[in-house]
Amino acid sequence: MKEAKTGRELILRLLYGGLLYLLLPLALLRLYWRGRRDAGHRRRWTERLGFVPLLPSTGCLWLHAVSVGEARAALPLIRALLNRYPGLPLLVTTTTLTGSRQVREALGERVHHVYAPYDLPGAVRRFLRRTRPRLAVIMETELWPNLLRQCAIASVPVLIANARLSERSARGYARMGWLTAAMMRDIALIAAQAEADADRFRALGASRVQVAGNLKYDLTLPDDLPERGRHLRRDLLGDDRPVWIAASTHAGEDEHILDAFARLRARWPELLLLLVPRHPERFDDVAALCRQRGFGVVRRGERRPCAPNVAVFLGDSMGELLLFYAAADLAFVGGSLVSTGGHNVLEPALLGLPVLFGPHMFNFTEAGERLLEAKAAWQVTDAAELAAMVDRLLADPELRQGAGRRGRAAVERHRGALTALLGCIETLL
Numbered sequence: 005m006k007e008a009k010t011g012r013e014l015i016l017r018l019l020y021g022g023l024l025y026l027l028l029p030l031a032l033l034r035l036y037w038r039g040r041r042d043a044g045h046r047r048r049w050t051e052r053l054g055f056v057p058l059l060p061s062t063g064c065l066w067l068h069a070v071s072v073g074e075a076r077a078a079l080p081l082i083r084a085l086l087n088r089y090p091g092l093p094l095l096v097t098t099t100t101l102t103g104s105r106q107v108r109e110a111l112g113e114r115v116h117h118v119y120a121p122y123d124l125p126g127a128v129r130r131f132l133r134r135t136r137p138r139l140a141v142i143m144e145t146e147l148w149p150n151l152l153r154q155c156a157i158a159s160v161p162v163l164i165a166n167a168r169l170s171e172r173s174a175r176g177y178a179r180m181g182w183l184t185a186a187m188m189r190d191i192a193l194i195a196a197q198a199e200a201d202a203d204r205f206r207a208l209g210a211s212r213v214q215v216a217g218n219l220k221y222d223l224t225l226p227d228d229l230p231e232r233g234r235h236l237r238r239d240l241l242g243d244d245r246p247v248w249i250a251a252s253t254h255a256g257e258d259e260h261i262l263d264a265f266a267r268l269r270a271r272w273p274e275l276l277l278l279l280v281p282r283h284p285e286r287f288d289d290v291a292a293l294c295r296q297r298g299f300g301v302v303r304r305g306e307r308r309p310c311a312p313n314v315a316v317f318l319g320d321s322m323g324e325l326l327l328f329y330a331a332a333d334l335a336f337v338g339g340s341l342v343s344t345g346g347h348n349v350l351e352p353a354l355l356g357l358p359v360l361f362g363p364h365m366f367n368f369t370e371a372g373e374r375l376l377e378a379k380a381a382w383q384v385t386d387a388a389e390l391a392a393m394v395d396r397l398l399a400d401p402e403l404r405q406g407a408g409r410r411g412r413a414a415v416e417r418h419r420g421a422l423t424a425l426l427g428c429i430e431t432l433l
Contacts, residue, residue, distance in 0.1 A: 016183045020149060024124055031122065041285050044101045051119040054130030059116065064093040065433075066137035066160075068120055071099060072322075073347060074143040075106040077166060080222045080422050081141075086114055088426065095135055099146075102284060102322060109323040123148040132158050139432050141165050145173065149183055152190040161192035161432045165425050166219040167205065168197045170345065170366040174204040185209035195428050197421075198370045216428065217421030218371065220350045225326065229355075233330025240302075240309045241276055241317060246333050246398055249278040249357075251325060252347040253338035257362075258290050260341050262297050263387035268394055269315065275398070276310060278328055280319035282338060282347070287320040294318070329355045334397050334404060336360040336390065339367075346372065353380055353411030358397055358404050360384055374418065380411030 032049065039046035065085060069075040075098060085094055096111070097120040098104045107117050118135075121127040128151050140155055140162045147164075155162050169177075177184045188210040195216035196202035202213045226232075241247055248268075250261045258279070265277050277299075281290045287303075294301045299315040302308060304324070310317055319328050329335060335352035337359060339345060345367030349359050359381040365372040375381035384390045397404045 013182050013186050016180075017149065017153070017186075020183065021125060024122065024150075028122065028124070038285070042101065044105075048119060052122050052127070053124075054121040054127035054134070056118040056121075056131055056134050057116075059093055059095065059135045061136065062093075063136040063138040064095045064116070065089060065139055065141070065429075066095045066097065066135060067141040067143070068097045068146060069103060069107075069143045070146050071103040072106045074098075074146075075103045075110075077220050077223075077348070078143050079110055080224060081165070081219060081425055082111065082115065084422060084426055085429070092138070095137065105322050121151075123150045125150050125154060128154040129158075132160065139163065139429065141429065145169055147177070147187055149187050152187050156190040162190065163428055163432055164191055164194045165428070166197055166216075166421065167194050168201050168218075168367065169204040170369070171204070172366055174208065177208050192432055193428055195425055200370070214428075216424035217418065218350075219421045219425065220348055220371065221415055221418045222420070222422040223351060223354060223415075225354065229326060229330050232327055236327060237331040240307075241278070241331060242310055242312075245274045245276045245310075246272060247276045247278055247331060248334055248336070248394055248398075249280065249328055249332035249352075250336045251280045251319075251328065251338060251352070252282040253279065253290075254282055254342050254344050255286065257338050257341045258293055260387040260390065261336065261338075262294065262299070264391035264394065265299075265315070266297065267387070267391040268398075271395060272398060274312075276314070277316045278319060278332055279316055280325060280328055284320070284322065287318065291318050291320070326351060326355070329357060332357060334358045334360070334394065336394075338362075340364050341384075341386075341390075349375055349381065350415050353408075354415045356405075356408035356412050358382070358407035359411060360390065360393055362390075374414055375411055378410045378414040380407045380414055 035045050035049055069078045095116045096107050097118055099120055121131040137160050140160050142164050144166050145168055188208055194205050194210055194213040196213055197218040199215055202215050205213050268275055281287055291301050294316045300313050301316045301318055302310050302314050303318045304321045329352045335357045337347050337349045339347045340362030343364045346365035349361055349368060349371050352359050353375055359375055361383060363385050382393050384393055
């Protein structure tokens with residue numbers, strides 16, 4: 005029976021690996037195509053095949069954060085590791101260009117950065133030989149069969165940190181059956197955000213799981229952030245205008261936000277929308293959409309103040325989302341009016357903003373529920389509800405400020421994941 009199971013697993017791995025090798029030309033072509041808009045996509049493409057700079061033979065501590073959201077969430081952990089293990093090189097990998105830029109802007113030369121290899125056995129083996137990690141810390145839920153298998157073969161323990169698993173993702177992994185069970189056996193420890201996440205991992209066959217909490221609650225804000233937010237508002241946005249930020253928006257979502265904004269401008273003609281698309285390649289398209297709707301636009305990159313006839317300030321920069329939150333009165337967090345799963349609602353809450361989000365929050369269920377329970381956030385389903393809730397908050401400063409205070413308190417109450425994760429890492433090292 006065991007031999008049959010092993011045989012099925014081997015066949016699945018061969019089929020999976022073969023499919024990835026067939027798709028490799030398409031993946032490289034996609035990088036080239038995206039490089040037409042931003043040449044950064046084409047640079048260092050060989051790193052994705054495992055051709056990365058050699059690291060010291062003493063080994064390194066490897067942390068993987070897929071994109072900008074995971075990289076930003078990992079910053080408190082990365083800074084703590086730099087302080088705790090100053091003699092151990094810290095390698096941070098990302099999958100996306102935006103994640104790479106987040107790491108570089110936040111950490112500079114304090115860490116080594118390369119792109120993570122594609123999940124091809126040869127690429128992963130090459131990457132591991134050249135970096136010699138003593139421990140792999142993978143943020144959230146980035147589970148790749150060949151990466152996990154090659155780490156196990158090379159005796160590199162893998163910690164899935166800040167792990168989350170939605171019901172939808174769990175169903176997807178469950179359909180892969182034996183391959184998922186094999187991945188779970190290759191993981192040294194899963195540090196889950198919440199008990200529900202831990203239960204879903206256990207149901208998939210993971211045996212080494214513990215609840216450590218959500219690292220996003222351990223975000224620390226720069227001391228000067230509120231002052232810089234006031235300066236941005238005074239110098240560019242307009243001190244005497246209410247400012248509503250719609251952050252991390254996706255394709256198909258901006259239209260709903262602009263519909264809501266058009267309704268609001270009838271009552272609040274001085275209202276400024278601070279619109280921040282999630283992906284840089286959409287900046288031009290979103291600016292064009294705003295102008296098509298008849299709204300005057302100033303882009304952050306223009307570095308000029310908003311005249312009274314400007315309705316939208318487009319945040320077309322990277323690494324400034326916290327600054328934009330600090331300059332606003334209330335926040336809508338995107339990826340939630342479309343079926344993306346939402347984004348980090350804790351950042352605006354920690355800055356004392358009332359938070360709005362849509363119905364699709366399956367990637368941030370627990371965080372959203374805690375803010376709703378604290379009466380620090382409101383969930384809306386469409387443009388009409390969004391406009392009505394923004395209107396209510398603008399008209400009631402006491403409600404707005406009270407929600408902000410409750411949100412900040414809720415975030416601070418649930419800190420502690422950083423300490424738990426450092427304990428896990430110390431044990432595995």
